[in-house]
Amino acid sequence: MSSSTYSLIRQKILNQFCKPELSPTVRVRRLLRDLTTAADACIQTAWQKHIDENTPTSLAPLVSLVAVGGYGRGELLPNSDIDLLVLIDGVNISAAQRAQLDSAIEAWVSALWDEGLTLGHSVRTVEECLSFCQEDLSTQTAILEGRLLAGSKALFDGFYQSFHAQFDLPTFWREKIAEMRQRHAKFADTPYSLEPNCKESPGGLRDLHLMLWLARAARIGNTHRTSWQDLRDTGWLSTEQWRLLQRCENWLLAMRAHLHILSRRAENRVLFDLQGSVAEAFSFKNTPGKRASELLMQRYYLSAKTISLRCTLFLQKFDHLMSPPTSSHTPHRVKDFPDFFVVDNLLNIARDDVFIEKPHLLLDLFLAYASRPDVTGLTSRTWDALLKARHYINPDFRRDPANRQRFIEIFKCPDGITHTLRLMNQTGILGRYLPAFRHIVGQMQHDLFHIYTVDQHILTVIRNLRRFTLEEHIHHHELANQVMSEFGEPWLLYLAGLFHDIAKGRGGDHSELGTVDVARFAKQHGLSTEQISLLKFLVQHHLTMSTFAQKEDLTDVEVIAKFAKLVRTPRRLQALYLLTVADIRGTSPKVWNAWKDKLLSDLYRMTLRYMSGRTPIPADLIKKRQENALRQLPPDTSNEAVHNLWRQFDTEYFLRHDTATIAWHAAHITSHTDETTVAAQPYISNSEHSLHIMVYTPDAVDVFARLCSFFQQRQWSIFDAQIYTSTHNYALDTFQIVLPEFDKLDHVKPEFIAELVAELEHTLSQTTPLREPSLGRLSPRSRNFPITPLMLLQPDEDKDEYVLRLTATDRPGILYSIAYIFKTLKIRLHSARVVTLGERLEDVFIISSAQLSNPSHMAQLEEEIIKVCTVEN
The missing domain is CATH 1.20.120.330 (Nucleotidyltransferases  domain 2)
Structure with missing residues (x-):
């Protein structure tokens, strides 16, 4: 078979597979068979030409050609490698014969490569191959798929007889399980x-x-x-x-x-x-x-x-x-559940028809599972019986008051709630009992920060809520654990977590639709009026606290008052805070960070203070942060110089930054006599590795743009930024940077930090014109799930400033493009909160310009920003 012939046959096979008349699942077996057959023919033809016809007949009994791996299995995919093993009788072949055979094999392999076959081949003697199989798990696995293509069948059969004779099944089993894990x-x-x-x-x-x-x-x-x-x-x-x-x-x-x-x-x-x-x-x-x-x-x-x-x-x-014959398989009854017993840490049933005779046991099974922390799963017998009987969960089953009580009891279990709900989802029982949940199993989420399907996200949120009750997780979320202990009824929060996204994919507002679902469920399941009201509130407003914390000015008393009026009671505040933290942490590891943790905790504490009749922004809070910051300063720091610096910072600064950041700023600024101060330090929090950079310099219209340009030119991603302007017109900007060339930033060398600081100081001293911005490439996820940019520009009633809120798809260079627009339109930036949520940006800018009072200038600003934020399809 020539190169052109093989290529034509292969392309014909692919074209036939891609025809729309039949389902791909119907045609795929024929595709694999035809591709394998075509490859077999090409390889065998080349073998006959280069091996059989060009070597003495005495070599024929000494060599076999074996297809291994997926190709040996007969499952050749369009672009998969063709794995081949040339097996040689190393005992009976002479050195001269081996040299002659190696030369022929080399010509054979070259011919196959020329014909367009992607080979993965090896040439080994029987002894070498048997030795390799004992040492290398991948080789041993590939050999299991062996299929004779050409050469000596006797040699092939003899090899496999030896292969299976030496095969160590227990070792292979253990290693394959470890490999799978x-x-x-x-x-x-x-x-x-x-x-x-x-x-x-x-x-x-x-x-x-x-x-x-x-x-x-x-x-x-x-x-x-x-x-x-x-x-x-x-x-x-x-x-x-x-x-x-x-x-x-x-x-x-x-x-x-x-x-x-x-x-x-x-x-x-x-x-x-x-x-x-x-x-x-x-x-x-x-x-x-x-x-x-x-x-x-x-x-x-x-x-x-x-x-x-x-x-x-x-x-x-x-x-x-x-298992060895002496292994014990003694069953143990489960207390309070006589129809179930435990054997080898697996939950088993007493009879195969137990669920058919007593359908309510379809829920009791999970109560029994949660009651035994030593149980790791279900036996195959239980699985088979469960899957055959789950259709008994029908409307009549769901209307049974006893079954409704059982379902609620699952959420009240003191232990095992996470594993139990995951098992209920895996078996399909959760979707059977809650048809609304069944519709979101495998439902994708078309946004740029969720990394799980809707059902998996919901179960992850419930897992997070469960962790708030456990002491071993307190170091990850101390305030959440404290609030959960005060709340007292975690099962209500688990139900809120179950319903908070259950209406996604229906085409409407999932919060409103989910509120209807949870209200109906709670009423049917006998919850009190107060409990129903709390669940409805949580599902309807599960996004509200996050929106307030990230998009509103928490230094504004009216913002806190507005949020407190919406929440109404401290118990609702506790529940909403816990659900919000669990929800954000359940979207993606990239979305949760220390800054977001601080925003939510600040909003929680301020609202709680307001509800108790105290001012939401007390002077003693700022005083306390200043005192704690002073204690963290180096011993040689002048307290007088620090207090002089702090007099230039207003309330917003001290509420926006935590104690450690305030101390870091003060230590570096007061230790420098130059007008411009730059500092950088590696930062690790909540498994988050980044570099924090502080810039303190006289404010100018292009400071922010020059900094963004600096970071973009080095392909550094700005994960978070806090832009602040002091009362004496100094810019104090703090950036959280993710550097692509470092995995563990705790190993960053001091020389790198010193060089970075020097380069930044040099950049800020420049007066050359800014370069034209350019946007980097979008990630595949951003291209397929673009966010329609949303910009809202409103005047600040108390000041001659404007609040610009922007939501859009994040991409390299977008922040510099926005900063360049500010510079070009002579707009001054006073402060900003720049946030990246996965691949979604949610930024708030406080800006001013005499021209913004003109509607045409406002429209121009909006048009230019929307233009750079729009993803072209």
Whole structure:
């Protein structure tokens, strides 16, 4: 077969697969078979030409060509490597024959590369290969998939006889399980990533491969190559389970094939840039409530969830197979739940028909699970019975007062609430009992800071609320733990967390729709009028506290009064604070930071003071911060110089910055005699690694722009910024920078800090014109989920200033572009709060200009800012 012939055949196969007449899941097996057959023919033809015809016939019994790995399995994807093993009889081959064979193999490999095949090949003697298998897990695994392509069958059969004779199944089993855990950990142990890897992620194809590898290693079935049908025929899978796994496998294989074709490389990640095209290939269409890509991903998550579950159950069964005969499997009854018992730390049922006879046990199972902290999961017997009986959770089941009480009791369990709810979601029981929850399972969130699907985000929020009750997590959120202990009924907050996003994806305001849902649920489940009112308030206003803290001026008494009027009672304030912190922390590790923690805690404390009749901005609060800051200053610092400095700072400064930052500022500013002071220090908080930079310099119209330009030219991302102008017209700007070249900023060298400070001081001394701004490339997520920029410009009634609020998609260079607009339009920046939430910016600028009183100038400012913030489709 010539190069052009192979390429034409391959392209014809791909074109046939991409035709829209049949579903990709129907055609994918033919695709894999045809690609494998075409590769086989090309490889075998080249083998005959370069090996069989160009070497003595005496070599024929001494060499075998073996397809291994995925190619050996017969699953050749469009851009996957073709893994080959040339197996040589090292005992009977002479040195001259080996040299002759090596020369022929080299010509054969070159010919295949010339024909466009991407090879991963190795040449080993039988002895070398057996040795490698004992030392290297990947080689051992690949060999399990071996398939003879050419050469001596006797040598091939003899090798595999020796391979299985020396195979150490217990060691292989332990190492593959450890490998799986490491692989899952790379993907946060969840299949619900918004850009999952359909091969490696939990619930991906690799989990299916693991099941087959273990089955083949244990020689389950009567064939050398154990298949899914062998697992069904030997009772490891029921016919229903076998069919379900086949459907899920076909789905993921079809998705992976399209990813390869669309990206023109061996791409296994379901990237945002590819999701729309893959959805189109699967014939998904946009609906009024969901994008086609969203429907695609929901289908993916269901498949991944099924595979993850079946893999877990298979490994349980395999674990029992591998247990020594002397292992104890003594069952232990569960107190108060006579229909369940524990065996080997797994919850088991007394009879297979227990859920059919007593459907209420479908909820009691989870109460029993929560009551036993030593239980790590369910037995396969329990799983199978549960999945067969879950349809008994119907409207009549949900209307039963006893079942309603059981469901509430699950949330009141003193321990295990997080694991229990996750198990209820995994089994589908949570969605069966709450149909509204079922609709958001696998629901993507089209914003730039959530990294989980809606159901996983909700369960993560409940986990965070649960952690507020545990002493071992107090170092992460001290105030939240204190408030939770005072609140006293965490189960109500768990219910609020369950419903706060339950209405997403319906096309309306999810807060309003969720309020209706939770009110109906609470009334049906017998909650008191006060409890129903609290739940409705929390679901309706779960975003309100975050909005006030991040977008309003907390130094304004009227802002605190307005928020207190909305909240009404200290108990509501406690609950809203706890839900808000748990919600933000449950979106993404990138979204929560120390600054946001401070804003929410300040708003909580100020509102609590206001409700108790005390002023929300007391002078003693500022005095206390100043006293604490003085204690943190170096011993040689002049207190008089510090107090002179602080006289130039108003209330806003001391409320905006924490004690450590106030002390840091004072120490550096008072130790310098120059007009401009620059300082930098590595900063680590809440697992957040960044560099904090302080600039103190006489204010000028271009100071902020020059600083933003400096950071952009070095490709440094501004994660957070506090811009402040003192009463004596000095700019005190603090930036939190993420440096791409450092992973652990606690190792930054002093020489780097000194050089950075010198460069910044030099930059601020320049008077050369500012360079024209340019925007950097958008991330794939930003391109696919752009935020429509929203700008609001309002005059400050108390001052001759304007408040500019901006929400938009973040991208490299955008802050400098905004600063350049201010400079060009001669707008003065007095203060600012610059915040990056994932890939979403939410900035507030306090500005002034005589020209802003002119409506045409206001319109020009808005037009130019909206223009730079708009993402072009």
